[in-house]
Every structure is written in structure tokens, then in C-alpha cells.
Amino acid sequence: MTEAAPAPGGYDESEMYQVLERGCAAVGLDSRDARLLRGHTNAVVLLKREQVVVKIARRGSRIDDVARTVAFVRWLMDAGFPTVPLHPVDQPVVVDGHAVTFWLYLPQPERPVEAAQLAKPLYALHTLHSPRLAFPGHDNIRAIRRSLSAITSLTADTVQFLSKEADRLEGELEDVEFALAEGLIQGDPQHRNALHTADGGAVLCDWDTIARGQPEWDLVTVEVHCRRFGFGRAHYQAFADTYGWDVTCWPGYRTVAAIRELRMITTNARKVHHAPASLAEVQKRVEGLRKRDGLLQWSIL
Incomplete structure (x- = not known):
């Protein structure tokens, strides 16, 4: 059967x-x-x-x-x-x-929302007076640990390598001084978590990851998506200019970006059980991490 x-x-x-x-x-x-x-x-x-x-x-x-x-x-x-x-x-x-x-349902054109269109909604969210709801605290390291404990698709050596990366980055994070005021963050802002509107604007969607945390986590997520998925530096720069602050110029950028990328790798590795065709992409990302290739192009999963 x-x-x-x-x-x-x-x-x-x-x-x-x-x-x-x-x-x-x-x-x-x-x-x-x-x-x-x-x-x-x-x-x-x-x-x-x-x-x-x-x-x-x-x-x-x-x-x-x-x-x-x-x-x-x-x-x-x-x-x-x-x-x-x-x-x-x-x-x-x-x-x-x-x-x-x-x-x-909002009918969508073929082109994804541009990063610059995310900037004003994200800024509005980050500066929003939040409602009286019990939002979780944003914690990428905890999410990475949770995924590592559930990965069955990678070798034990690979999982150990990823775990050591988490250890190293967790140590670096202790020394990071955040520059922006804590508030509500979307948690996973990206081109596919926003939709075009009929008047040419854009709205945010997919609020599953809403949390309290540092806006830098949202901003670096946009930068990672621009860099890793082929949108390019100019596409990201238009976002930073519209938002009014460039996370790549902040001293904590490299650590926070590396943590965000490790979370993207481990989350997708955990999901391979339900999406076997994604294994090759996960393995490619891990190999790029081993080589410290910050410009390796990823495919969207």
C-alpha cells in the first residue's frame, strides 16, 4: 500500500x-x-x-x-x-x-515584495505601543538548541559542528551591545512574509513569530535574505535607507547575522523529515558554513 x-x-x-x-x-x-x-x-x-x-x-x-x-x-x-x-x-x-x-485573499503579482516596501511597516511595528498581550521573548539561541535536539537528517558529526557553532555564537552574543530600543518584532520579516496591496503598497503577514525583542533581529533577517537569496546589496540598501538605520554598520552585526543564519540552517534541517527534497539545500548551507562562505547563494525552502 x-x-x-x-x-x-x-x-x-x-x-x-x-x-x-x-x-x-x-x-x-x-x-x-x-x-x-x-x-x-x-x-x-x-x-x-x-x-x-x-x-x-x-x-x-x-x-x-x-x-x-x-x-x-x-x-x-x-x-x-x-x-x-x-x-x-x-x-x-x-x-x-x-x-x-x-x-x-490578496491576489499577488509574480514579483515578490521588495525589501524597501518592508521598511515602513517594520519601523511602525518596532515603535508601536503594544497591546496587553503576553508575547514571548525572542530567543534565537534557544530556537537553535531546540532544532538541534530534533534533527534526524544530518550526521552526528554535522550536528556536533552546528552545536559548537551555537556555543561560540552564544558566547559572542553576551558581549553584543544592542543599539535600538526593545519592542515588538515580527521575528521573520522577509519578502514572502509580506504581500502586495492593490494600491501599490505592502502589508505584513505571517505573525506566528511575533515576540518582544530587539529590532536588530528583524533588520538582520531582511539583510540575510537579500544577501543569501540573490536580491543583492542595492536591494538591501534601499531597505536600510527607507528604514533609516543600517544594521550592517552596527558593531554587533556579524554576530547577530551569524546567529540568524544558523537558525535558518537548523530550522530547515529539523523539517527535512517532512520535506525530504530539502536535504540537499540544507547540506549545501552547512558546507558553506564550514567554509565561512558569507556570500554563498541559498535556494528558498
């Missing part, structure tokens, strides 16, 4: 569509023309007829965390913040332990 193909979130495709159908039925949406848009972690599904995007949280996600995200986005919408809007139904809907959320 052939096993069902794995779907985003660590469940099989059949289960994903069952959860989708039941979640949509609970809020009166028709899921018959559903199309998977994006995955590797959560399932993001378009209901074209309804003009709604459905997000099914990965297995093991805390329902309370998803509920907090929904409450936060509602608060952002009320404040007029540039975020992708929630579909107006009571949510999240919980189906067999999976939190299902519903969002307004």
Missing part, C-alpha cells in the same frame, strides 16, 4: 483536506476548490471562490499561541496597521487539535 504524501505541518495530505473541510464548514465556507499555496511548516490554502486563505497550524502548535496571534492581528486592524486582514469569522477553529485561521 502506498503511503499518502506528506503535507505541510507533519500530517498526510488526506488528513490536511479533512481538517480543511471541517474547519471551513464550521464558519460557512466552501472548500471544494481548495488549492495548496505554501507549506513546509503550516498548510496555507486558497479558497478561490471564497477569496479566502486558510491557514492550518502545524501539528503540535499551541492553540493559545494561535488565539493570541488572532487577537493581535485584530488589534492591528483596529489600529489601521498595514497587516493582511483576518476574514470576519470567529476564529481560530480547532479541528482534531489543529488551529485553523481564515484570512482575506
